[in-house]
Amino acid sequence: MDRLQQLKERVAEVMDLRHALALLEWDQQTYMPSGGNEARAEQISTLSKIAHQKFTSPEVGQLLEDLAPEMESVPYDSDEAALVRRTKREYDRRTKLPMALVARFARITSLAHETWVHARRESNFAMFAPTLAEIVELEIETAEAYGYLESIYDPLMDGFEPGMKTLQLKQIFAELRDGLVPIVQAIVESPHKVDRRFLGQKFAIQQQEAFSLELLKGIGYDFQRGRQDRTAHPFTTTFSSGDVRVTNRFMEDLMTSSIFSAIHEGGHALYDQGIPPRFDRTPLAFGASFGVHESQSRMWENIVGRNLHFWKFWFPLAQKAFPGQLDDVSVEGFWQTINTVEPSAIRVESDEVTYNLHIMLRFEVEMALLEGKIATKDLPEIWNAKMEEYLGYQVKNDAEGVLQDVHWSGGSFGYFPSYSLGNLLSVQYFTRALEDIPDLYRQFERGEYGGLLTWLHENIHVYGGKYMPAELTEKVIGGPISPQPFLAYLRKKYGEIYGI
Ligand code: ZN
16 A cells, blocks of 8 residues: 555544544534533543544654655645645644643643633633633643744644744734724714614524525525534534534524624535535645635625625515514615624624724734733733723623633634634635626625635635645735735725715
């Protein structure tokens, strides 16, 4: 048996273990009774350990080493070269972590989740602070184990955004912030106020669920290879190209939440359903990065799903789905409501304009923690001051402030920038698609998304994880990531809505 085949088989087993893990986690967040919590944590920890050991075994290292000279004559764009490249990259990273650190990290972050949930429920940061301090220590230890040249943030972000450096991110953020601040200011000062009264009604959960399924089907999500279940925090999870699941949450008094979660998670799922089945059980079965993944979900959610053309088709269907509740609302009125810009506390519910300011705030806080410039116990004060500075928002309590996001309890330092990078890329990719398919908006008015989906499939999905995010972006748009197209998009769209 040749070496490549041996490597593929080794890696396939690791992928099987990871997908089994993902299934345990999906179950935990959808159907598992709370009594199963502790045993599930053990099961997850055991499987993670086996997957880690299997992947970082010396045999895999030897195979990669032996394959290196062979790969020199294999074309860079081939599946084989990409598979070896991606596996080698991950192998080099993971083998730098001592097993004891991996185990400690898994245990502490698994326990931290409940501590965070509890602290958030009580809106009391002090309850979470000692755990967070411990996690920050672990993140620092992890970053040191990976090693870095310029910034301690680099090796952590690299796990989510391969190749992105902190220096480049800071430049992107500075440019983005300079562009965003005047837009937010103009909107806040605009005399135009959006009428949001219809949102005050209660919308039946069952009707919301039925409508979200209609939307998912409408944009092209394949229910033969997926399903939607209920959860506390919406997410998408993939077990293979034939089984890509989304989740959603339904709140009677916030019907727009389930609508946009459906389209957002649907965007993630269309990416994974579009990755060629031949990549199943390989590291190429995931997208290029978390940011590129987010570019898909945010494109469908915001550029498509918050567009007037989209709602010209869907609004009459929404009126039918919620009988009597939207009769006095016009499609333009609905469209304005779902695009209301208002500095607010919660990132996941924030609008397209202010969203990235939330991310920059988290990035600065993470940097300062990792560099030891601030202490965990002072976080609420620092957080609230930054919210005031960035968004002019006065935080009322820890629950809507520093405790709002789950990421830190899971040890995901370095993750947040991916959200903003995804927002920027979503506009850059979409602009390119629009150049290729000029009547895209007309298609949306007819409820047709096949044109866009095929374009995304051919230009992005089909590559799976073959390329680094910067390589892929260069391939798709012929240039690097930039905040300018995103800013131009905001100016045009919100100029129209707010008359600025
Ligand atoms: Zn997402």
